[in-house]
Amino acid sequence: MDVKTLCLGVLSLGDASGYEIRKMFEEGPFAHFHRASYGSIYPALSKLLDEELVSCTVETQDGRPDKKVYSLTKAGLDQFRTSMTKTPDPDQVRSETMFMLFFADHIDDAHLQDIYDTYTEQFRFYSEMLAGLDDTGLSRGRLLVRGFGRAYYAGMLKYLEEHRDAFLSAEKGTGWRDLESLRDCFDTADDSPLEKQVRGTK
């Protein structure tokens, strides 16, 4: 999903500047399932303006650079709704921490514990933060996504807490079947819904 569509989505909720849109992807609710930085947002907004999918009002500010507030046009809303008719790509997860924990036996105990606890702390942080939010007045989509986030952070936190001690104190070097099973455990490529969905978009 390109950054232009992401911007249209944010703007469908209300007017915003490039600076504000970036914050939503950095710290706001979208940060949990998408990211975007200045270098992609500003050019995207320029293109959207050229295509007249958004309009722009310059707010002159005292002592600060002018603030460009963008609004969705009718054409922009139509365009956004059209892009919502497509089939979404499968989720992508990149977890360096999981990769490293997989290779726990190559990491020294102190560092391993640090990685584990730092990772756990992140889940605890977001779990508690999401638990504390007020849900009144949210759209069904917003509510569903927030609930999903809560279930995710709370569920993973529980798993990490429950397995911490057994994991950190487990013996090293008992993975005699790691290579064998690596070749063994392939998902059958054809039945995989991931494969299906990928094929479906072509």
Place this chain on the structure above:
Amino acid sequence: MDVKTLCLGVLSLGDASGYEIRKMFEEGPFAHFHRASYGSIYPALSKLLDEELVSCTVETQDGRPDKKVYSLTKAGLDQFRTSMTKTPDPDQVRSETMFMLFFADHIDDAHLQDIYDTYTEQFRFYSEMLAGLDDTGLSRGRLLVRGFGRAYYAGMLKYLEEHRDAFLSAEKGTGWRDLESLRDCFDTADDSPLEKQVRGTK
């Protein structure tokens, strides 16, 4: 984490060809938290060979192109262990589906239901697949990661199943607080462990 390190990791489990390494990122256990394609794996292996972090044995095959089987060298193992001493970057999630479900009110009912059910199906597939695997003989790292995957797919599946009907039959257009709360719910930037971790790597 660059593809070279990913390759070293796979090779620490046993010898493999570029073709086989790609399979592990496409269909094997790594696929759940990292991806890599030919275009990045082959050049990575060439570079590793230049740096003498891996060695290569050519297996001549009848009727097939020669198979290049790579092995980790002592220097390669050292290099891998060194790269495991770093602090992992925070997880990255890209979910187009979540983005689209967030904007449920801009999607027509039939398509929304299709998106939801297809998404659910994926979680069910992986949940059942992981439930059916044999855990004997796995290293602690491998076990932890597999358990995490099981908790993830099963937990999210449960959430999606439990909220399906309420979500799909909910009223449209009641999200009067969506914009307000979008600006409202920013995590405090300084306390966020994500921010801390990002800063920590610089």
Place this chain on the structure above:
DNA sequence: ATAACCATGTAAATGGTTACATGATTAG
């Protein structure tokens, strides 16, 4: 006083994917 925040924008560098090029073999 020093860091962080507000605010925009561009250019270079990065790091990948996709498509191309090639071709025999095996399974349905």
Place this chain on the structure above:
DNA sequence: CTAATCATGTAACCATTTACATGGTTAT
């Protein structure tokens, strides 16, 4: 007989991040 699998490799292309450029304001 057709599709998929095995098997390697390169080049063009793509999107995005990072760093640069600029500078007043506010909070610690």
